[in-house]
Amino acid sequence: MIKPTESELEILGILWSKGPSTVRVVNDELSLKRRVGYTTTLKLMQIMTEKGLLRRKKDSRNHIYFPVAKxxxxxxxxxxxxxxxxxxxxxxxxxxxxxxxxxxxxxxxxxxxxxxxxxxxxxx
Amino acid sequence: MIKPTESELEILGILWSKGPSTVRVVNDELSLKRRVGYTTTLKLMQIMTEKGLLRRKKDSRNHIYFPVAKxxxxxxxxxxxxxxxxxxxxxxxxxxxxxxxxxxxxxxxxxxxxxxxxxxxxxx
DNA sequence: TAAAAACTACGAATAATTTCGTAAATCATA
DNA sequence: TATGATTTACGAAATTATTCGTAGTTTTTA
Structure with a gap:
């Protein structure tokens, strides 16, 4: 099983608690705790998808991301x-x-x- | 309290179990598990000392390192x-x-x- | 005491992680 | 439909962590 980095873990945590979400939602949630740019979150979630930590489905303009593993x-x-x-x-x-x-x-x-x-x- | 990195944690673990030790001893122990150069271990322990994770005392030619925190x-x-x-x-x-x-x-x-x-x- | 061996200091290469700017695409709405 | 807002893709800079080579010092020993 792939080991998530510290930042990746934060994102997983949000997805676990809020369910499948857009980058926007995750970034808003992250922003409650610390300053983070939208594209930073986006990039991280894209990388996590490449790594197989997340999957995503298209929803009109957006992507909705969710964790692969339970x-x-x-x-x-x-x-x-x-x-x-x-x-x-x-x-x-x-x-x-x-x-x-x-x-x-x-x-x-x-x-x-x-x-x-x-x-x-x-x-x- | 400073957060040790993964590698630093390995070294702390060795120092906890073997007590205050030289770079040589730590490196030998590390080498049982994976290939690692002597100067790599040395550098890490020097950095840990800078960070305040370790202290050291001189013993003739050597330095003897030990963790600061319990x-x-x-x-x-x-x-x-x-x-x-x-x-x-x-x-x-x-x-x-x-x-x-x-x-x-x-x-x-x-x-x-x-x-x-x-x-x-x-x-x- | 000279050569070899072991050690330290340190710069710098490499790798992994995080950050973000820019361009292009998509969508809403004026 | 064109303007603006939001989103994605992507390259690359910035940061952090790891690795190691080389030079110089100290100690051992032949």
Whole structure:
């Protein structure tokens, strides 16, 4: 699976949350966070299409872009890479460190416990 | 906190696991995984020193390099960035996705549960 | 102590990523 | 239908990251 660059990831994030979108929409969204020219966003999305990260369909004058890979698959691949480079391949170490140093509400802890029960039990 | 590049992270990883080391030691270790010239590693470590990622002390002919920031602090900062870009700031989402898609032994699950108990209970 | 070996400094080439200007095409509307 | 607004294509500049060669210094050892 192709590794998106930092900027590409921003764009994927927007497409995941907003669904298939035009360059205009993505650029507007990006512009909320930082200054970025329209053609910059356009070029990036064209490159992502070449790389196979995005596909697009024509809609009159515009192109509507959408990610090729599923959000979950992409995120899992990224977690895997992250774990491999930083945590020596151990997902547990990542989880421990993430849990150990971030605020979590009781509800969130409950959800995690539930997930663990499922993994332990086979069925919940 | 400065964000290390991919290559810089490799070097940090080696220094974390082997302790303060010379360029030679780091380069030998890197070379186990891929071809890399000695002066490449040297230059990288010099740049990292300029950036403030590493410090070094002179030891006769050599320099001995070591990370400025603690391993845990660096990893936490990286997790934070990862969470912010990919999981919308939610550590729980990262944990859920990491747990949901990676093999974990019962022992590991037990360790995680223990950590959760501590977080819930205040004291264990 | 002279030659060889190992090390540092540093400039610069290469590669990857991000940015944007310009030209041409498409579409809306005056 | 022609003017203006929006979009696409594309080359190339700017920036950042990686790689390495060469020169000069220090240390080892024959």
């Amino acid at each position: 959000e979950d698959d992409t995120k899992n691949a990224m977690i895997q890479r992250f774990i491999d480079t930083i945590f020596d391949g151990s997902a547990t170490r990542l989880v421990m460190q993430a849990l150990g140093n971030h605020e979590t509400t009781p509800e969130e802890l409950e959800k995690i416990k539930e997930l663990i029960r499922e993994k332990e039990g086979g069925e919940k | 391993e845990d602090d660096t990893k936490n900062a990286m997790i934070q960035r990862f969470i912010d870009t990919i999981f919308d700031g939610s550590a729980t989402r990262l944990v859920m996705q990491a747990l949901g898609n990676h093999e974990t032994t019962p022992e590991e699950l037990e360790k995680i549960k223990e950590l959760i108990r501590e977080k819930e209970g205040g004291e264990k």
